[in-house]
Amino acid sequence: MASKLHLELALTPDGWRRDVVVRIDHGVIVGIEEAGHGQAQRVSGVALPGLPNLHSHAFQRAMAGLTERRGSEADSFWTWREAMYRFVERLGPDELEAIAAFAYMEMLEAGFTWVAEFHYLHHQPDGRPYDNVAEMSERIVAAADAAGIGLTLLPVLYRQSGFLGKPPTPAQRRFVCDRDRYARLMETRVPAGNIGIAPHSLRAVTLDDLQWAALTWTGLPAHIHVAEQTREVDDCIAAHGRPPIDLLLGTVEVDARRWCLVHATHANADERARIARTKAIVGLCPITEANLGDGLFDAAAFLAEDGQFGIGSDSLIRISAADELRTLEYGQRLMHRQRNVLGEATRSTGRRLFEAALAGGARATDASTMGGIAPGKRADFVVLDRQHASLAAAQDDSLLDAWLFAADNAAIKTVYCRGVPVVQNGRHVARDELGQRYRKALSGLA
Template structure:
């Protein structure tokens, strides 16, 4: 567990609440790291209360992470003999993943989580499919690597929704898995055993389940896993990669006669506990179906750009009342504001217009994106929804922005969020509180030295393997 200091009260000169911006806000945190009380309109902080060093906003949930991939950032930026794509990137990833052991996994994940906290994320959904040893054999404890993820989250102090991934085949129609996928493979029973072990572990982490993709799980295996999860917790989050690549869409059509999202909608499974990760290549009818289901679209713009995936039709989706959140996915960039910035900028480049994701004329684009991503991300992680602002009953996750950063200086309220999202202010995050603990102080994780030492040792081992 991180040595971060627990707070019981925080006074904010200015804070973004569920009802909007407010002055003189006192937040009270309970021993479980939740916001237990809130007062606004105070003239001065009560005696003994901590004082925030800048405007306070809700922390951003990171709804999609593969933490181990933090250690391979920069290793895939060489042109291959054929046209590079997601599929060539995947082969490099398969080669890299064979070198990771539980110790290095834990150290790499702790580093990724500390960086997330420093860049404005306060909780994370870990889409975890690295289950077995390099030969594909389960560890003596089938939940060994999942428990290492839990330990990494504890070390960094980030809120965790752990999603053990069902990965059971190599392609549509039960194609056999390749050698590079052998560390990922489970049947529903063994996957549910991992889920149960994580649910029983200490630390108060949220646990759900992920289906890797339609190509990696058969319909029968999906149904078995979903039924088993429902018996444990009917409200548990369910995440799935879907329609990320056009080749995936074409293969799904050849297998089933239906597009990936269309196939899921036909099953009637989708609902508010689901998160559809990427959903890049969708038709207008599929967009309408996702929005109507209440499922969250899990968007990862920096990774989607890095892999050349394409652009999600965000404007149409939001116009239909769709809910979304953002994630760092492959960790090529870890920065909550940058995901939102690239989401809007991608739409601008495609449409050759500006401020496309603002809800109405005159509305702040940055503030609207920030509030929506906080709410959608919380839903995807199974957290009490912040409704775009701080309120009692929520996990005590918040970010103190730095009013002295030159790009934020002189900006207030929604204009402050516009500058935070769009101006690329590298020193924008001053302090971070996660679960009522002060985990980032003056832009640096409180346990940065120890976590970075473990990271360096892990990278040295990986490079030597």
């Protein structure tokens, strides 16, 4: 399965290159050469590496836009969570697979070519396991295969409803696993990706469970929600005498190779500096964090300490790689009352954001072949349309700026995964089929 693509303009680890031919074999780049040496399929436009989406709850795509009504009390993450719990009661395997496949299709149309699925919907509505304990995990794998996206499956370990062994609530019974059942989930095969652990949060697992998971699956990706909410921080201090990130760093070895701290919104200055020193990835989900009113992570201070991050679309209220990065920068502008807060002298703001999210996301998902248009990497390209009005006057780095800050998803023309075009003219090749399955699933939930 060898092929050649002639890229008109490409962002590579060596910078912008014009008229290069990428040689592909079995979905992997095996060489890059100057054009003019044999036949190659011409790809007009701006070729960028596909981005990893390091945090997704696929089933929540079906909730998007349905929780935007203020209740009798002040709305917050916690009131939103109650609405999510009610929604999840109605989902079965068929609905989950259809919703996830549609969400993954939209991710591809939005510039993501790999997704880390933080998957905690394990059991039947009454909490009993399916005959195949990995039924729901396997539906996630099938959904990723249907859409054609790379997958890091992160089965979630969920044991309690609050710190110090608070029993799970009835609304959480679909999530809860004992150690034996969790170990069986970790045997799920992911042919087009890999698997990692996901202790849900310090409020949802005991410290013993956290250590058990980290030591049992040494070397695999390890993702955890941490310090997302101020109430979580306060409850952790009340229970353990220390804030959650400090507690995490003191309980397991958080290292550069495997750990992703999702959100970390309310990290204090000392915790931020310690995370930066470990080289672990902070998983930022700016659109969801804004939608839920979580707060703002001080990314400017973190990057100044050489901290590393990736981006995720979390609740999937909106799926857009460009919008995640734009919202990240705009949050910093509002926090610091400056422009181009995350930019630097040698690269434009858009390019710095993009390359940081690319590197951090590839590490956090353990997608070793992600991360650039270079030999040994997956042939995953996002091609921007140079004819889009917002890109008309742009060159090199400003092309990235124009995409992220002006054009958004509308500028994406083609997306290749493993050298195969899964999005053409801005539309996924299976959109009609996957859209029909999605609408049928939602009609059954009405």
